[in-house]
Amino acid sequence: MELLQILVLVAFYLSLYFITFWLLTFFEKGILTEEKELTHFPKVTVALPVYNEEKNVAKSILSVLALDYPANKLQIIVVNDGSKDNSLSVIKQLIKEHPQKNILLIDQKNAGKGAVLNTALRRATGEYFVCLDSDSEISSDALKKMLPHFTDDVAVVLPLMKVRTPTTILQKLQWCEYLLNFFYKSLMAAINCVHVAPGPFSVYKKKILKEVGGFAVDNLTEDFEITLKIQKKHYKIIQLLNTTVYTGTPHTFKGIIKQRNRWYKGTLLNLFTYKNMIFNKKYGDFGLLQLPRVLLSGFLAVTFIGLTGWRFILKPLLQRINNWSSINFDFSVFLKNLQFNFTWFDLNFTNLFFAIISLILSLTIINYAYHYTKEKVFRYGFISVPIYILAYGLLASFVWLTVFVDLIRGKRQRW
Amino acid sequence: MVERVISKKRYFIAFLLTTGIFVIGLLLGAVLTESKFTELKDLQQDLRIQLASYDIQALLVQENPCKFKDVDGIVVELGSLANRLTAMEDQLGKQDPDVLKLKEYYSLLELRHWLFLKKLNEQCGTDYRLLLYFYSSDEKTCPDCESQGYILSYLRAKYPNVRVYSFDADLDDPALNALKSIYAVKTSPSITLDDTLYTGFQSKEQLETKLSTTRYLAK
Numbered sequence: 028m029e030l031l032q033i034l035v036l037v038a039f040y041l042s043l044y045f046i047t048f049w050l051l052t053f054f055e056k057g058i059l060t061e062e063k064e065l066t067h068f069p070k071v072t073v074a075l076p077v078y079n080e081e082k083n084v085a086k087s088i089l090s091v092l093a094l095d096y097p098a099n100k101l102q103i104i105v106v107n108d109g110s111k112d113n114s115l116s117v118i119k120q121l122i123k124e125h126p127q128k129n130i131l132l133i134d135q136k137n138a139g140k141g142a143v144l145n146t147a148l149r150r151a152t153g154e155y156f157v158c159l160d161s162d163s164e165i166s167s168d169a170l171k172k173m174l175p176h177f178t179d180d181v182a183v184v185l186p187l188m189k190v191r192t193p194t195t196i197l198q199k200l201q202w203c204e205y206l207l208n209f210f211y212k213s214l215m216a217a218i219n220c221v222h223v224a225p226g227p228f229s230v231y232k233k234k235i236l237k238e239v240g241g242f243a244v245d246n247l248t249e250d251f252e253i254t255l256k257i258q259k260k261h262y263k264i265i266q267l268l269n270t271t272v273y274t275g276t277p278h279t280f281k282g283i284i285k286q287r288n289r290w291y292k293g294t295l296l297n298l299f300t301y302k303n304m305i306f307n308k309k310y311g312d313f314g315l316l317q318l319p320r321v322l323l324s325g326f327l328a329v330t331f332i333g334l335t336g337w338r339f340i341l342k343p344l345l346q347r348i349n350n351w352s353s354i355n356f357d358f359s360v361f362l363k364n365l366q367f368n369f370t371w372f373d374l375n376f377t378n379l380f381f382a383i384i385s386l387i388l389s390l391t392i393i394n395y396a397y398h399y400t401k402e403k404v405f406r407y408g409f410i411s412v413p414i415y416i417l418a419y420g421l422l423a424s425f426v427w428l429t430v431f432v433d434l435i436r437g438k439r440q441r442w
Numbered sequence: 443m444v445e446r447v448i449s450k451k452r453y454f455i456a457f458l459l460t461t462g463i464f465v466i467g468l469l470l471g472a473v474l475t476e477s478k479f480t481e482l483k484d485l486q487q488d489l490r491i492q493l494a495s496y497d498i499q500a501l502l503v504q505e506n507p508c509k510f511k512d513v514d515g516i517v518v519e520l521g522s523l524a525n526r527l528t529a530m531e532d533q534l535g536k537q538d539p540d541v542l543k544l545k546e547y548y549s550l551l552e553l554r555h556w557l558f559l560k561k562l563n564e565q566c567g568t569d570y571r572l573l574l575y576f577y578s579s580d581e582k583t584c585p586d587c588e589s590q591g592y593i594l595s596y597l598r599a600k601y602p603n604v605r606v607y608s609f610d611a612d613l614d615d616p617a618l619n620a621l622k623s624i625y626a627v628k629t630s631p632s633i634t635l636d637d638t639l640y641t642g643f644q645s646k647e648q649l650e651t652k653l654s655t656t657r658y659l660a661k
Contacts (some may be wrong), residue, residue: 040464048456055452083610180444261443311446316453350592354646357596377471436569 035335038327039381045320046388049214056217058210058268058399063175065340070294071170072102072153072233076143080161081113083275088121089163091130094308095171103130105145108139135407140226141242141249156233162190163227164276172270173230182235182262183224183254185212187400191273199411200419201276204392209268210396214268220317224264228272235262248293255301258313268399287426291325292433298322308313325427331366347375389416468543474565478530482540485526489547492523496554508566523548524608536579546615552607553617559605571604571635573597576611576622578630586643589630593646597653604653 064385073091083088084105091103105122107115115134121131133146144158155174159165165186173184187209190202215221224231229250236242239256242249257264277283298305298321306321307314351358393412397404459540517593527548530541562568576593595604609618611630621627635639635652643654 036464040460044456044462045461048452051452051456052449117529218447218449235543261446263444278505308448309446311448315448334585346588350589353589357600374606376474377467380467380470 030336031338035378037310039385040326040409041323043381043388044291045383047067048316048387049211050392052214052218053395058213059217059265060269060399062269064113064171065171065175068097068100069155069174070100070102071096071105071155071157071174071230072147072151073159074144074147074151075103075105075159075161076119076140076147077105077110077114078137078140078143079110079112079114081110081117084114084161085117085121085222086164087159087161088130088212089430090167091159092125093167094165094169095167101129102152102344103128104133105379106133106135106143106147108140108143118245118270121326139213140244141244141246144242144249145244146161151233154233155191156236157228157233158226158271159228160226160274165228166271167275169228169270169272170230170433173267174192176265177230177232178263180261180263181265181266182222185216185221185224185264185266187266188225188270189271189273189400190276191406192264193276195278196411196414197280198276198278199407200285200415201408201409202407203289203415204419206400206402207393207396209266210392210399213266213268213399214229215317216264218312219258219263220313221264221266222254222258222313222317222321222332223248223251224257225250227274228380230286235260246293247252247289248297251294252297252300255304256308257298259301259304261310268401284426287423288429288433290302291426294321295430295434325430328332328420328424329427329431333421333428336421354435358396389441475655476661482530483569485523486540486547487542489551492549493547493554495598496551496558499660503530508562520551531579532578542613543612546613546618547611548613549609549618551579552609556605556607568616569603571601573604573606574621574625574634575606575608576632577608578625580612584630587631589631590643593644593649597649599646601653646657 029348041442073094075091080087088105091101094101105118107118112380118132122132131150133150135143135146138146148156149156157170169186173186188205189207190198193199193202211219220267231392235257237252239253239260243252246252252402277286298318304314305318306309310318393404393416459661478592491612503649505543510646527544530544531539554619555575559568559570561570563570563572573594577587577591579587581588592658595610597604598606609621609653611622611627625637627634627639627641629641632645632647634645640652
């Protein structure tokens with residue numbers, strides 16, 4: 028058996044193992060759907076780091092202003108991180124238009140998101156601290172739905188994140204991806220395994236943020252890093268699916284590659300920093316299953332999807348195109364005496380069987396994900412789901428390759 | 443602080459389920475590959491019979507070859523054998539000894555057929571344009587072979603009187619070696635037309651020009 032086939036089998040086994048594990052978790056633990064009533068209104072600080080977001084920042088701030096929460100209990104801190112565009116004047120205009128609201132504007136030299144959040148954290152007077160990326164908008168019911176879930180051991184509550192008005196096919200794919208990811212995240216939360224509290228509207232208990240020393244500065248994925256620190260202290264993270272933050276996503280291929288490159292690279296670098304948590308029994312499932320899985324996902328994406336995709340789809344396709352161009356795309360002669368020589372012996376049964384199993388499992392998970400996020404599968408067209416299943420892994424593996432190339436060349440990057 | 447749990451039971455059940463599915467997949471592949479070997483045996487048998495039958499055919503038509511008209515009947519059969527052979531190659535690998543043996547058989551059949559059509563051309567005034575194509579199945583030694591083969595099957599399909607005989611230049615067969623030394627074939631891809639050897643990749647246009655300048659080319 029060739030090396031490639033063995034790698035594919037190993038990768039398939041691991042992928043299948045994790046999918047089975049999460050499905051079992053789902054059947055055993057279910058999804059947190061309980062709605063709780065907010066009985067008192069603690070003070071909340073919402074921090075909006077802004078960097079070159081003149082188009083989106085107004086919508087983002089307005090969504091915070093529209094939150095269904097007492098104005099005197101809401102402190103809003105907008106930090107302009109040295110934007111080079113018109114963001115600052117947009118923010119100033121907005122503050123002028125809403126004099127009754129408690130908005131604090133801090134204008135500082137560009138220092139990166141982690142530093143910006145720390146600036147806001149120092150000025151925060153709330154019991155809870157929320158970060159809202161300035162390309163995102165929050166539903167008005169968010170705080171009322173999220174705050175009641177805080178108990179003593181809960182450090183973070185996360186809303187469901189959806190892609191804001193997807194227009195390009197790439198955004199529609201990300202729309203599918205986010206629903207699936209957040210469904211998975213709520214399963215992870217059920218066994219205390221959430222590994223990222225993302226930038227858009229994660230609600231933190233401020234006391235705990237201070238306890239872990241705030242956000243990492245100059246970190247590619249400070250959201251992953253802060254979550255690791257919180258997990259290290261054994262606090263709980265809760266994922267809700269009943270309130271939503273809408274976030275902007277890259278609409279070009281180049282944009283998404285750049286974004287994911289930063290995510291994956293940041294993930295790897297932070298995992299390296301916190302390597303003694305990996306395979307560490309002290310952290311239960313988080314250490315034994317989740318962190319190794321996150322670490323392996325790069326390997327899985329590159330071998331399973333990348334190599335097989337290249338070997339069985341892309342390479343034959345390129346060869347075929349090369350062949351076609353060598354006859355100037357003159358197919359007429361073949362149409363004259365068309366014959367099919369397909370026999371069922373041409374198939375590789377092991378791979379075919381595994382492909383079918385993977386497809387069934389993916390569809391099962393997608394079905395549950397859409398059910399619990401209350402979305403219609405084909406809301407943004409029929410095409411996005413099949414493309415998501417077939418092509419998204421290829422994209423991920425391509426990004427991992429760029430990450431490996433960057434790391435080998437020792438390239439640094441900012442968020 | 444949450445109490446950390448290790449879901450041992452779930453790890454174990456997931457392990458059992460995954461391993462179960464995995465083993466089923468591997469077994470399924472193994473069993474069905476086994477039945478492919480039966481098919482391989484059949485193919486070998488077919489090729490042997492074919493070869494013997496060509497021998498008799500050759501003897502029969504030797505006396506008066508021009509009366510023999512059903513040239514294409516044989517070609518179609520050759521074609522279907524070639525397709526089955528290609529499928530075998532993909533499944534069992536290009537270096538599989540059984541596959542190599544079959545390929546050798548097939549090359550001999552081709553040689554017979556080529557000699558026969560050559561004779562027809564010489565003695566009966568037919569105008570088959572006969573191309574011998576030497577390729578290598580090793581992608582590294584011959585990256586262009588795939589495209590070259592495709593162009594040749596295109597020409598074969600486009601022009602009814604063109605016949606292409608493909609030989610794996612890496613096969614070590616006495617008859618093939620003789621053929622290679624007659625035409626001084628040293629590298630792949632190499633193509634012969636009307637006793638002239640062309641080495642290196644030939645584009646569709648180049649081949650069409652060669653085919654039409656030397657003699658008549660039926661459309």
